[in-house]
Amino acid sequence: MRNCFALLLLLAAPNFARAQFPDTLFVVHCEFQKASPQAWLDLRAMVNDANARNVKLSIELGHSWVDVALANAPFAADINIWRQQGHALGAHHHGVTHPDFDGYTDTLLPARVGDMTAFKEKMETLLGELQFGGLDEAETDWPCLVPMRTMGGIGSVNIVSEPSFATVNHYPVWQISHMYIQNIAEIILLKNAHQNALSSQVVGAVTHVWNYAADPALCTDWWDYLLSIDPLGVNNKTVPGVLALQTPALASSHTLINASSGEQLKLTINTQYLFPNQPYHILFSASGVDVGYDLAGSGTDSIHLSLNIDRLTRKSYLSPNSLVFYDTAGNLDATGVAEGQLVGLGALAARLSGRTISAQALVMNIAGDIDLVSNVASIIIIP
Numbered sequence: 328m329r330n331c332f333a334l335l336l337l338l339a340a341p342n343f344a345r346a347q348f349p350d351t352l353f354v355v356h357c358e359f360q361k362a363s364p365q366a367w368l369d370l371r372a373m374v375n376d377a378n379a380r381n382v383k384l385s386i387e388l389g390h391s392w393v394d395v396a397l398a399n400a401p402f403a404a405d406i407n408i409w410r411q412q413g414h415a416l417g418a419h420h421h422g423v424t425h426p427d428f429d430g431y432t433d434t435l436l437p438a439r440v441g442d443m444t445a446f447k448e449k450m451e452t453l454l455g456e457l458q459f460g461g462l463d464e465a466e467t468d469w470p471c472l473v474p475m476r477t478m479g480g481i482g483s484v485n486i487v488s489e490p491s492f493a494t495v496n497h498y499p500v501w502q503i504s505h506m507y508i509q510n511i512a513e514i515i516l517l518k519n520a521h522q523n524a525l526s527s528q529v530v531g532a533v534t535h536v537w538n539y540a541a542d543p544a545l546c547t548d549w550w551d552y553l554l555s556i557d558p559l560g561v562n563n564k565t566v567p568g569v570l571a572l573q574t575p576a577l578a579s580s581h582t583l584i585n586a587s588s589g590e591q592l593k594l595t596i597n598t599q600y601l602f603p604n605q606p607y608h609i610l611f612s613a614s615g616v617d618v619g620y621d622l623a624g625s626g627t628d629s630i631h632l633s634l635n636i637d638r639l640t641r642k643s644y645l646s647p648n649s650l651v652f653y654d655t656a657g658n659l660d661a662t663g664v665a666e667g668q669l670v671g672l673g674a675l676a677a678r679l680s681g682r683t684i685s686a687q688a689l690v691m692n693i694a695g696d697i698d699l700v701s702n703v704a705s706i707i708i709i710p
């Protein structure tokens with residue numbers, strides 16, 4: 328009888344049945360075609376409303392918002408203030424098939440403003456290193472070395488997801504989903520999903536600054552609910568808060584390596600089962616200039632050059648004159664993983680002391696084409 332009574336209590340009060348609620352994510356799209364000083368003030372009000380409820384926002388800026396911020400010092404100063412408050416800043420891009428194409432694409436169009444490398448560089452003038460984005464036409468436009476992706480749109484199928492690993496335009500990303508909320512009736516879908524999701528799942532929402540400005544209750548109704556359940560906002564996270572701790576495609580055992588002690592370096596490629604048994608290369612380069620090695624036709628330089636022709640590794644070397652001094656290869660195992668030691672560092676160490684080694688993995692397919700261009704693992708050589 329006691330068990331039946333307890334069961335009735337659980338059914339009557341689902342809140343008390345939860346050991347732990349899922350993490351939640353709130354993404355803000357700042358549409359490039361809506362950027363203006365007034366829109367920035369609307370975004371600022373939105374952030375303040377979130378702060379009052381311990382809610383952290385993941386703010387994805389269209390490129391023209393960079394122009395608005397850089398033209399107004401107090402706006403540009405908001406970036407660091409918001410980060411100190413726990414919010415995160417990323418990018419938002421509309422591709423060529425979007426009704427409001429933002430002008431940047433890797434598709435060769437005469438009318439384009441620039442390619443996606445130019446888009447990323449523009450975003451980074453305001454934000455520093457770009458960590459995440461909600462970027463259209465991702466299969467062709469995803470830029471090199473942006474490790475985290477938000478995705479999803481209209482429809483409740485997009486509300487609940489778990490971090491997943493994927494290669495997008497050859498680049499590894501960890502991705503998470505969100506649902507676009509546009510009217511207050513949809514908040515009930517978020518609340519239901521939040522009550523029913525597993526603690527390993529993430530409940531994601533996205534809306535525009537202009538949706539908030541038209542009716543702040545669209546956001547504050549949901550945020551008030553989160554505040555009532557989680558007053559300190561422990562389970563309320565940003566995109567990096569949810570995804571940054573996931574395993575990168577290439578990880579190094581050290582970020583600092585001691586040259587005099589002959590320390591060895593272990594590197595792990597992990598493609599999360601995507602490329603079982605496929606061949607890989609790990610390329611290494613060192614920062615700085617090495618006369619006689621750079622872009623002058625040596626064997627290793629030819630690897631460097633051929634990779635740079637398609638710009639796939641454009642950002643992977645800290646200087647265009649970096650020396651590629653080592654290339655190791657093998658096959659991934661049946662789970663898409665490989666581990667290797669970098670040996671022979673001792674002979675190079677004295678010359679490399681104080682410099683940064685960058686390592687990057689490539690995974691090929693049977694035809695010899697590149698399936699994956701990993702993140703860059705950076706290791707500083709200390710004397």
Ligand SMILES: [Zn+2]
Pocket residue numbers: 356358419421
């Ligand atoms: Zn958009």
